[in-house]
Amino acid sequence: xxxxxxxxxxxxGILVSLNVFTQPVRKRVDAxxxxxxITIDGKLDEAEWVNASExxxxxxxxxxxxxxxxxxxxxxxxxxxxALYIGARLYDSNPSLIYRELGQRDNNSLKSDLFxxxxxxxxxxxxxxxxIVSASGVQTDIKITGENESKSWxxxxxxxxxFDGQGWVVEMKIPYSALRFTKGSIQNWGIxxxxxIKRYNEWSSWNFIDKxxxxxxxQSGELTGVNGINxxxxxxxxxxxxxxxxxxxxxxxxxxxxxxxxxxxxxxxEAFTLDMTLIPDFGQVKADDKILNLSPFEVQYxxxxxxxxxxxxxxxxxxxxxxxxxxxxxxxxxxIESLIDTTKERIEDxxxxxxxxxxxxxxxxxxxxxxIGFFNAMTSNAFATITDTxxxxxxxMTQGFTNYxxxxxxxxxxxxxxxSLANTHLYRPEGHYTANVTATDFTLRDRSNRxxxxxxxxxxxxFNDSTTRGFKSxxxxxxxxxxxxxxxxxxxxxxxxxxxxxxxxxxxxxxxxWVELEYNVFKPFWKLLNLNSSVxxxxxxxYEPRSFTSSFIFLxxxxxxxxxxxxxxxxxxxxxxxxxxxxxxxxxxxxxxxxNRSSFRLFGSPDYRKSFVVDHGINLWFADxxxxxxxxxxxxxxxxxxxxxxxIYKINLQFDYNEIGQVNEIGGAVYVxxxxxxxxxxxxxxxxxxxxxxxxxxxxxxxxxxxxxxxxYLLSKDGTMSATSPIDGYNNNTNFFDVFLDYKWNFAxxxxxxxxxxxxxxxxxxxxxYDYLKNFKDVWNTPQTNSISxxxxxxxxxxxxxxxx
Numbered sequence: 123x124x125x126x127x128x129x130x131x132x133x134x135g136i137l138v139s140l141n142v143f144t145q146p147v148r149k150r151v152d153a154x155x156x157x158x159x160i161t162i163d164g165k166l167d168e169a170e171w172v173n174a175s176e177x178x179x180x181x182x183x184x185x186x187x188x189x190x191x192x193x194x195x196x197x198x199x200x201x202x203x204x205a206l207y208i209g210a211r212l213y214d215s216n217p218s219l220i221y222r223e224l225g226q227r228d229n230n231s232l233k234s235d236l237f238x239x240x241x242x243x244x245x246x247x248x249x250x251x252x253x254i255v256s257a258s259g260v261q262t263d264i265k266i267t268g269e270n271e272s273k274s275w276x277x278x279x280x281x282x283x284x285f286d287g288q289g290w291v292v293e294m295k296i297p298y299s300a301l302r303f304t305k306g307s308i309q310n311w312g313i314x315x316x317x318x319i320k321r322y323n324e325w326s327s328w329n330f331i332d333k334x335x336x337x338x339x340x341q342s343g344e345l346t347g348v349n350g351i352n353x354x355x356x357x358x359x360x361x362x363x364x365x366x367x368x369x370x371x372x373x374x375x376x377x378x379x380x381x382x383x384x385x386x387x388x389x390x391x392e393a394f395t396l397d398m399t400l401i402p403d404f405g406q407v408k409a410d411d412k413i414l415n416l417s418p419f420e421v422q423y424x425x426x427x428x429x430x431x432x433x434x435x436x437x438x439x440x441x442x443x444x445x446x447x448x449x450x451x452x453x454x455x456x457x458i459e460s461l462i463d464t465t466k467e468r469i470e471d472x473x474x475x476x477x478x479x480x481x482x483x484x485x486x487x488x489x490x491x492x493x494i495g496f497f498n499a500m501t502s503n504a505f506a507t508i509t510d511t512x513x514x515x516x517x518x519m520t521q522g523f524t525n526y527x528x529x530x531x532x533x534x535x536x537x538x539x540x541x542s543l544a545n546t547h548l549y550r551p552e553g554h555y556t557a558n559v560t561a562t563d564f565t566l567r568d569r570s571n572r573x574x575x576x577x578x579x580x581x582x583x584x585f586n587d588s589t590t591r592g593f594k595s596x597x598x599x600x601x602x603x604x605x606x607x608x609x610x611x612x613x614x615x616x617x618x619x620x621x622x623x624x625x626x627x628x629x630x631x632x633x634x635x636w637v638e639l640e641y642n643v644f645k646p647f648w649k650l651l652n653l654n655s656s657v658x659x660x661x662x663x664x665y666e667p668r669s670f671t672s673s674f675i676f677l678x679x680x681x682x683x684x685x686x687x688x689x690x691x692x693x694x695x696x697x698x699x700x701x702x703x704x705x706x707x708x709x710x711x712x713x714x715x716x717x718n719r720s721s722f723r724l725f726g727s728p729d730y731r732k733s734f735v736v737d738h739g740i741n742l743w744f745a746d747x748x749x750x751x752x753x754x755x756x757x758x759x760x761x762x763x764x765x766x767x768x769x770i771y772k773i774n775l776q777f778d779y780n781e782i783g784q785v786n787e788i789g790g791a792v793y794v795x796x797x798x799x800x801x802x803x804x805x806x807x808x809x810x811x812x813x814x815x816x817x818x819x820x821x822x823x824x825x826x827x828x829x830x831x832x833x834x835y836l837l838s839k840d841g842t843m844s845a846t847s848p849i850d851g852y853n854n855n856t857n858f859f860d861v862f863l864d865y866k867w868n869f870a871x872x873x874x875x876x877x878x879x880x881x882x883x884x885x886x887x888x889x890x891x892y893d894y895l896k897n898f899k900d901v902w903n904t905p906q907t908n909s910i911s912x913x914x915x916x917x918x919x920x921x922x923x924x925x926x927x
Contacts, residue, residue, distance in 0.1 A: 148329060148342070148343045148344050149177070149179075149328060149329045149343035149344070150343060150344045150345075150346050151175055151176075151177040151197075151199060151313070151328075151343065151344075151345060151346070152174075152175040152199075152345075152346050152347035153174070153175075153199040153200065153201045153206070153345055153346070153347040153348050154170065154173060154174040154175065154198075154199070154200050154201070154347070155200075155201055155202065155347075155349070155350070156170045156200050156201070156202050156207075157202070158170060160200065160207050160295070162280045162281065162282050162293050162294070162295050163282050163284070163293065164282035164283045164284035164291050164292065164293045165284055165291065165293070166198075166209045166211065166291055166293060170200055171198055171200070171209050174198035174199060174200055174209075175198065175199075175347075176196050176197070176198055177196070177197040177198070177199070177315060177328050177343075178194070178195065178196050178197070178328075179328070180194075180195045180315075180317060180326040180327060180328055181326060181327060181328075181330040182324060182325070182326045183316075183325045183326060183327050183331050183333065184323065184324060184325040185323065185324065185646055185651050185652075185684070186645065186646060187332065187333045187334075187644055187645050188330065188332070188645075191317070191319075191324060191326040192319065192322055192324060193212070193213050193214050193215065193289070193319060194213040195210065195211070195212050195213065195315070195317050195326070195328075196210070196211045196213075197209070197210045197211075197315045197328065198210075199313075199345060201348055201351065203350075203351060203352075204297060204298060204354065204921070205295050205296060205297045205298060206241075206295075206296045206298070206301075206348075207293075207294065207295055207296075208239055208253075208292070208293070208294040208296070209291070209292070209293050209294075210237050210291065210292040210293075210315070210317075211288070211289070211291055212235070212237060212289050212290050212291070212292065212317060213288055213289045214288070214289035214290065214319075217285055217286070217287065217288070217289050217290065219321055220235050220257050220285070220289070220290060220321075221233050221234045221235055221257065221320040221321060221731070222234055222235070222256075222257045222258040222765055223256075223258060223762070223765045223768075224258045224260065224765050224766050224811035224813065224814060224817075225256075225258075225260050225768070225809065225811055225817070226260070226809065226811065226817045226819065226866070227260060227261055227262065227276075227814075227868065228261075228262045228263070228264075228273045228276075229260065229262065230254050230256070230262040230264075231730075232256055232258070232260065233320060233730065233731055233762060233765075234256040234257050234258050234260070234320060235256065235257040235290070235317075235318055235319055235320050236254055236255070236256050236257070236316075236317065236318040236320075237254070237255050237292045237315070237316070237317055237318075238252055238253065238254040238255075238315065238316040238317075238318075239252065239253045239254075239294065239296075239313070239314075239315055239316075240252050240266070240312070240313060240314040240315075240316070240339055240342055241253070241296070241301060241311060241312070241313055241345075242311060242312030242313070242339065242342065243301050243302060243303030243304075243309065243311045243312075244302075244303070244304075244312075244487065244489060244491065244534075245310055245311055245312040245344065246312070246491050246534050246538075247312065247337070247339065247340040247342070247538045248267060248268050248339070248340070248534050248538050248540065249266070249267055249487060249534070250265075250266040250312065250339040250342070251263065251264070251265060251266070251275075251277070251300070251301060252264040252265075252266055252271075253277075253279060253281075253294060253296060255281045255283060255292050255294065256283075257283060257290055258283075258765065258814060259281070259282065259283050259813075259814040260814045261279070261281060261814070263275060263276060263277045263279070265433065265435060266339050267435040268337075268538065268540075268565075269336075269337065270435060270438070272431065272432075272434070272435060274428065274431030274432050274434075275432050275433055276432065276872075277296075277300035278297070278299070278300060278358075278871045278872040278917060278919065279294065279295060279296045279297060279300050279871075280294070280295045280871065281293065281294045281295070297354075297921075298351065298353065298354045299354050299356045299358075299389075299919065299921065302353075302392065302393060302395070302486060302487070303353060303392060303489075304353070304392050304393060304488065304489035305352060305353060305392055306489070307349055307350065308348075308349045309345075309348040309349065309351065310344055310345070310346055310348075311344070311345040311348065312339075312342045312343070312344060312345070313342060313343055313344065313345040314327055314328055314329045314331075314339070314341075314342035314343055315327065315328040316328075320731060321731065323687060323729075323731070328343060329341060329342050329343035333644035333645075334603055334604050334605065334642075334644055335570075335571050335572070335603040336571050336572075336574075336602035336603045337538060337571055340538045340571060352392075353389070353391075353392030354389075354921065355389065355920050355921070356387065356388065356389025356395060356920075357387070357388050357389065357919070357920040358386070358387045358872070358917060358918060358919045358920065359384060359385070359386055359387075359917075359918045360384065360385040360386075360387075360872065360915050360916065360917050360918070361382065361383070361384050361385075361915070361916060361918070362382060362383055362384070362385070362403065362913055362914060362915040362916075363380070363381075363382045363913070363914050364380070364381055364382070364403050364405065364406075364911060364912065364913040364914070365378070365379065365380045365381075365911060365912050366378070366379045366380075366381075366405060366909060366910070366911040367909070367910045367911070368907075368908070368909045369906075369907070369908045369909075370907055371904075371905030371906060371907055372905065381401065381403060382401070383399065383400055383401035383402060383403055384399075384400045384401070385397075385398070385399050385400075385429070385915075386398045386399075386400070390484065390486075391486075393486040393487055393488045393489070394484055394485065394486030394494065395433070395484070395485060395486055396482070396483075396484050397429070397432075397433065397482070397483045397484075397485075398480065398481070398482045398483075399429045399480060399481050399482075400480050401480070402427075402429060402478050402480070402481060403913070404427045404428075404429075404449075405909070405911055406864075406876060406878040406911055406913055407426045407427055408426055408821065408862045408864075408880075409860055409862065409880065409882060410423045410424075411823060411825070411860075412825065412858045412860075412884075413825060413827070413858075414825075414827040414854070414856040414886075416783060416799070416829070418629075418705040418706060418708050418784070419628035419629060419705070420626075420628060422444070422446075422626050422628075423446060425445050425446055427445075427449075429481055430445040430448070430481075433483070433485055434483075436485050436493055436494075436495035436530045436532060437483075437485075437495055437497060437528060437530060437544075439495075439530050439532055439542040439544045439561075439563060440530070440542065440543075440544035440561030440562065440563050440578065440580060441561065441563070441578060441580075441625070442544055442546050442559045442561045442580060442621045442624065442625040443497075443528055443544070443546055443624055443625055444622075444624065444625050444626035446626075447526070447622075447623065447624050447625075447626075448478065448481070448499045448501065448526050448624075449475055449476050449477070449478045449499075449501055450475060450476065451474050451475055451476075452473070452474075452475075452476055452504040452520035452521035453520070453521050454519070454520040454521060455472060455474060455506075455520055457520075458472055458506045458508075458518060458520065461518060462508055462518075466510050466511055467508050467509065467510045467511075468508070468509055469506060469507075469508060470507040470508060470509040470515065471506065471507040472506040472507075472520065473504055473505075473506075473520075476501040476502070476504045476521055476524070477501060477502050477504070478499060478500070478501050478502075479500040479501065479502055480499070480500060481497075481498070481499040481500075482496075482497070482498045482499070483495070483496065483497045483498075484496040487532075487534075491533060491534030491535070492531075492532070492533050492534075493530070493531070493532035493533070493534070493542075494529075494530065494531060494532075495528070495529065495530035495532075496527075496528070496529050496530075497526070497527065497528040497529075498525070498526065498527050498528075499525075499526045500523070500524070500525050500526070501521075501523070501524045501526075502523060503519060503521070503522055503523055504519070504520045504521045505517040505518060505519055505520060506518045506520050519552070521550075521552075522550050522551060522552030522553075523550070523551060523552070524548065524549070524550045525548070525549045525550075526546075526547075526548055526624060527546070527547040527548070527549075528544065528545065528546045528547070528624065529544070529545050530542060530543070530544045530545075531543045531544075535566070536569075537566075537567045537568060537569050537571065538567050538571060539564075539565055539566045539567050540564065540565055541562070541563070541564040541565075542562065542563055542564070543560070543561075543562045544560070544561045544562070544563075545558070545559065545560045545561075546558070546559045546621070546623075546624040546625065548623045548624050553586065554585075554586070555584075555585075555586050556584070556585040556586075557582075557583070557584050557585075557620075557623035557624065558582070558583045558584075558585070559580060559581070559582045559583070559621045559623075559624065559625060560580060560581050561578060561579065561580030561581075561594075562578070562579050562580070563576070563577065563578040563579075564576060564577055567602075570603070571602065571603055572601060572602065572603040572604060573599075573600070573601055573602065574599075574600050574602050575597075575598065575599045575600075576597075576598050576600075577595070577596060577597045577598070578594065578595065578596040579593070579594070579595045579596075580593065580594045580595075580619075580621065581593050582594075582618075582619050582620050582621050584620060584623075590618050590620070591618060592615075592616040592617065592618035592619030592620055592630060593614075593615075593616050593619055594613075594614065594615045594616070594619050594621075594630075595612075595613075595614045596611070596612070596613045596614070597611060597612050598610070598611035599611070605641060605642055605643065605644070606639075606640070606641055607639075607640040607641075607642065608637070608638060608639050608640065609636075609637070609638045609640075610635075610636070610637045610638075611635065611636050611637075612634070612635045612636075613632060613633075613634045613635075614632070614633055614665060615627070615630040615631060615632040615633075615665060616630065616631065616665055616666065617630060617631040617664075617665060617666045618630070619631075629705055630665075631664050631665050631666060632662060632663075632664070632665055633662070633663045633664065633665045633668065634660065634661065634662040634663070635660075635661050636658055636659060636660040636661070637658070637659055638656055638657070638658040638659075638676075639656065639657050639658075640654070640655070640656040641653075641655050641656070642654050642655070646684055649683055649684050649685065650681050650682065650683060650684060651681075651682040651683065651684050651687070652681060652682055653679075653680075653681045654678070654679070654680045654681070655678065655679045655680070656676075656677075656678045657675070657676065657677050657678075658674075658675070658676040659673070659674070659675055659676075660673065660674045660675075660676065661673045664704065669702065669704075670702060671701065671702050671703070671704065672697065672701045672702070673697065673698060673699060674695055674696070674697055675694075675695070675696040675697075675698065676693070676694070676695055677692075677693070677694040677695075677696070678691070678692075678693050678694075679691060679692050679693075680692075686728070686729060687728075687729035687731070688726065688727070688728050688729065689726065689727040689728075690724075690725070690726045690727075691724075691725050691726075692722065692723065692724050692725075693722070693723045693725075694720070694721070694722050694723075695720065695721045695722075696720045697718045697719050697720065698718060699718050700715055700716060700717055700718050701715070701716040701717075701718070702714075702715055702716075702841065703715075703716055706782070706783070706784055706794070707784060707792050707794070707837055708784055708787070708792075709787055709792050711839050712792050712837060712838075712839050712841075713839070713840070713841045714782060714794060714837065714841055714843075715841040716745075716782060717745040717746055717747035717748060717750065718745065718746060719743055719744060719745035719746070719750065720743065720744060721741065721742070721743035721752075722741065722742055722743070723739060723740070723741040724739065724740050724741075725737075725738070725739035725740075726738050726739070730760070733761065733762045733763075734759070734760070734761050734762070735759070735760050736757060736758065736759045736760070737756075737757070737758040737760070738755070738756065738757050738758070739755065739756045740753075740754070740755045740756075741753070741754050741755070741776075742754075748780050748782070748796065749779065749780050750779065750780045750781060750782075751778075751779050751780070752776065752777060752778040752779060752781075753776075753777055754774070754775055754776035754777065754801075755774075755775055756772070756773065756774045756775075757772070757773050758770060758771065758772040758773075759771050766810055766811050766812070767808075767809070767810050767811075768808070768809045769806070769807070769808045769809075770805075770806070770807045770808075771804075771805070771806050771807075772803070772804070772805040772806075772807075773802075773803070773804050773805075774801070774802070774803040775801070775802050775803075776799075776800070776801040776802075777798075777799070777800055778798065778799040778800075778801075779798050780796045780797075780798065780832070781796070781797055781798075781799060782794055782795070782796060782797075783795060783797050783829070783831075785831065785834060785849060785852050786849075786852060788849075791836060791837075792836075792837040793834055793835065793836060793837065793846070793849060794834075794835050794837050794843060795831040795832075795833055795834040795835060795849075795852075796831065796832050796833040797829045797830060797831045797832065797853075798829065798830055798832065799827070799828070799829040800826075800827070800828055800829075800890075800892070801825075801826070801827045802825075802826045802827075802894065803823070803824070803825045803826075804823070804824045805821070805822065805823045805824075806820070806821070806822045806823075807819070807820070807821050808820045815867065815868040815869070816865075816866065816867040816868070817865075817866060818863070818864070818865045818866075819862075819863070819864045819865075819866075820861075820862070820863050820864075821860070821861070821862040821863075821864075822860070822861050822862075823858070823859070823860045824857070824858070824859050824898065824901070825856075825857065825858040825859075826855075826856070826857050826894065826897050827854075827855075827856050828853075828854060828855040828856065828890035828891065828892070829853060829854055829890065830853045830890045831848075831849075831852060831853060833845065834846050834847070834848055834849050851888055852888070853888055853889055853890050854886065854887070854888060854890070855886070855887045855888075855889060855890045855891050855897070856884075856885070856886045856887075857883070857884070857885045857886075857897055857898075857900070857901045858882075858883070858884055859881075859882070859883040859884075859901045859902075860880075860881065860882050860883075861879070861880065861881035861882075862878070862879075862880055863878065863879040863880075864876065864877075864878050865877045865878075870916070870917065871917060872917025872919075873915060873916045873917045874913075874914075874915050875912070875913075875914050875915075876912065876913050876915075877910075877911070877912045878909075878910070878911050878912075878913075879908075879909070879910050880907075880908070880909045880911075881906055881907070881908050881909075882906065882907040883901050883902075883904050883905075883906050883907070884904075885900060885901050885904045
């Protein structure tokens with residue numbers, strides 16, 4: 123690895139650490155120890171609430187940062203040996219106008235007033251847990267690490283709300299099992315309280331959060347007075363039973379399956395937690411929104427399996443872990459057809475995912491800010507079943523047993539800074555295949571949180587018949603606070619850098635640099651609530667050989683009007699010179715020269731407090747050669763019928779003309795062509811919420827994409843294209859149709875009953891069909907995959923069971 127990069131990183135880091143700005147004074151509130159039982163009913167009628175210290179004097183964050191809020195808020199904190207209690211009186215001069223929309227858990231964007239609590243037992247300004255209660259009683263919990271947050275974390279805690287002539291009241295009980303803290307006679311925790319008055323779009327906080335300073339949780343107050351408590355035994359079991367009725371497109375029978383498993387959480391000590399899933403079942407997870415990918419790069423889909431989304435903030439360090447690799451499609455899935463005699467044999471079954479045996483993770487952080495994360499998962503052998511004309515069957519292995527491991531070490535530093543070391547290790551005994559990636563990253567901030575420097579360095583190693591090594595380095599220097607901000611950076615990925623056995627990288631062999639200037643106005647002025655604008659210049663080359671590929675100028679502008687709360691923005695991307703694309707041909711040594719182009723996008727979003735609004739946008743692009751151009755639009759009506767029923771419809775339509783795309787490699791020669799592309803996506807999402815514990819959710823999506831070549835070219839290695847005669851069979855028309863219907867009932871804390879119906883259709887042809895209704899009809903008449911399932915998960919906590927004895 124280039125030592126100059128690390129030398130530069132070290133020098134800048136030392137310079138940044140010399141900044142001597144001071145931090146603002148933090149508010150403090152004392153917690154009161156209690157010995158009496160507190161009933162969580164939203165009433166605050168126990169005498170202990172009156173005796174507790176009051177946290178008041180909230181200050182606006184939005185829209186007038188630093189101004190007094192329109193309504194008064196009072197918060198008090200109690201504690202005993204098992205839990206922290208939060209009681210909030212949210213005064214309102216007109217209680218009948220308090221918004222109270224219902225919704226599913228972890229939806230804090232409801233048309234509802236909110237109250238939130240940020241808690242950091244380590245008081246490090248980086249790691250926080252946020253607990254939110256809406257005026258309709260809907261809970262949201264969020265795990266926050268620096269500027270990253272995850273709603274996938276679900277703690278078990280209780281809350282209730284009530285209303286009277288003075289406003290509304292929130293009462294919360296947060297068991298210590300939902301928090302992580304160390305032993306100590308006296309505990310000083312980071313804490314802040316927030317309130318959203320939705321009809322004013324006004325958010326205020328107890329400890330002032332200055333919008334011109336980067337970071338929200340780092341600007342919290344302190345909770346004092348908590349003493350004589352010990353971290354509890356954290357042990358919980360979540361056994362489940364599930365049942366499936368599945369019908370595949372090529373089968374007339376329905377397959378039935380009944381299974382069970384167990385999720386376990388165990389607090390190894392006060393800092394670290396073991397999470398384990400035995401015989402995992404992810405069959406009820408919503409399917410990916412599949413697309414027809416015309417690029418030479420892999421599509422990255424989001425993770426939706428609960429085990430891989432909960433408590434994974436440490437595993438994001440270094441950027442080398444992509445959890446979708448675990449249990450993914452077998453690596454020889456597409457090779458099966460080439461391994462059989464298609465005149466005598468057919469593929470009876472070829473599973474498109476590997477079966478996970480179990481998965482385990484250990485994570486936590488000490489009082490000194492030292493975090494450790496460990497992850498392990500194993501998948502079993504995957505086989506394709508082949509049947510010949512005589513009815514004989516045989517199996518071909520598509521992927522052998524695989525062991526996935528990751529370990530992360532992370533140390534928080536002063537001024538919300540951190541440094542970490544991460545390693546991923548994959549081992550597959552079949553072929554003695556090993557892939558290892560080690561990465562270190564750091565972020566250093568000055569005392570005022572105005573300047574930061576961050577960097578990543580990683581090394582990939584693949585051991586098979588030979589050894590392949592590659593590296594990556596990234597360095598960024600930024601001003602992160604104030605109206606004027608900037609960032610300069612450099613990224614290097616060597617030709618052989620490959621983290622993709624457990625990570626995700628679309629293409630290596632990159633040397634890129636950029637500079638971004640940003641100007642923000644955080645306080646209302648004239649008729650505007652805020653303003654965000656930026657300009658960036660980006661320059662990219664291959665790392666080896668150092669050949670220019672592209673340069674871009676990005677322009678962004680976004681603002682929200684004060685009176686109507688209407689957000690409008692424009693994005694522009696200008697490529698001043700031709701692009702040299704080394705990946706589009708999909709063959710080493712070849713390149714395509716694409717004409718410089720410009721693209722623009724204009725979008726608008728009305729005030730979501732209204733019952734009916736329409737998000738909208740339009741985009742266009744054009745190149746200065748080959749008559750290349752494109753235009754598209756998107757519309758998204760949102761209808762709120764009442765506080766229980768909410769429907770969103772989205773349509774995205776895009777036309778691209780004369781785009782250059784790869785045709786194929788034929789007889790060693792590479793062919794490309796001009797093609798017209800049409801993409802149409804329709805989506806409907808309907809949610810009906812019975813109460814704060816039960817809801818039904820419907821998602822319907824139809825995706826259609828087709829393209830047709832008009833001209834064909836023989837590509838030379840230097841990028842020269844020579845016109846050739848038409849080549850048949852390379853047009854395409856693809857449809858995906860999916861239905862996902864999900865009912866959930868949280869019948870007890872941490873316990874869920876869910877019923878899911880999934881329907882999936884895929885249809886692809888080599889001739890484009892421009893008639894949309896004909897596309898839809900063809901899809902409807904195509905064999906479908908249907909699945910109906912139920913899952914019952916029951917939460918068992920050690921302390922709950924102990925009390926029942």
